[in-house]
Amino acid sequence: MIEVVLGILSILLDVVSYLFLLAGAFFVLVGGIGVFRLPDFYTRLHGGGVTDTLGAGLILVGLMFQVPPALATIKLLMILIFLLVTSPTSCHALAQAARAQGLEPERLETHPE
Numbered sequence: 756m757i758e759v760v761l762g763i764l765s766i767l768l769d770v771v772s773y774l775f776l777l778a779g780a781f782f783v784l785v786g787g788i789g790v791f792r793l794p795d796f797y798t799r800l801h802g803g804g805v806t807d808t809l810g811a812g813l814i815l816v817g818l819m820f821q822v823p824p825a826l827a828t829i830k831l832l833m834i835l836i837f838l839l840v841t842s843p844t845s846c847h848a849l850a851q852a853a854r855a856q857g858l859e860p861e862r863l864e865t866h867p868e
Contacts, residue, residue, distance in 0.1 A: 768820050775817030782810030795861040796853055804846035811838055 786806025793799045815835045819828050 772817045772820035775813050775820065779810045779813030779815075779817060782806045782813065784810075786810060796858060797850060797860045800846055800850055800853075804842060808839065808842040811842075 783806065786803050789802030789806065790799050793802050812835055815831050815838070819831050822828055822831065
């Protein structure tokens, strides 16, 4: 009986892990496409930065379900915390540096109808 319950829990953990990994891969892919398709530097920076942080975070959480609950999980958690701090900070620093150098955001022209 216990082997059956442990087998079901193992399968459940694998499914949850795969869902996190797939969701993270989806966001990383969308971010990569956004970097190429968005019109100017600031929108590309926003699209890439947000999806990179979310995608990599989801991938790391998915990996946490795959490793045994020991030192590897703690290491992945430390990487996740580092990523959550540095990725938005670096995007903000890039945007400030671009603005300081005179790079203006593109303005959309609206035509009243």
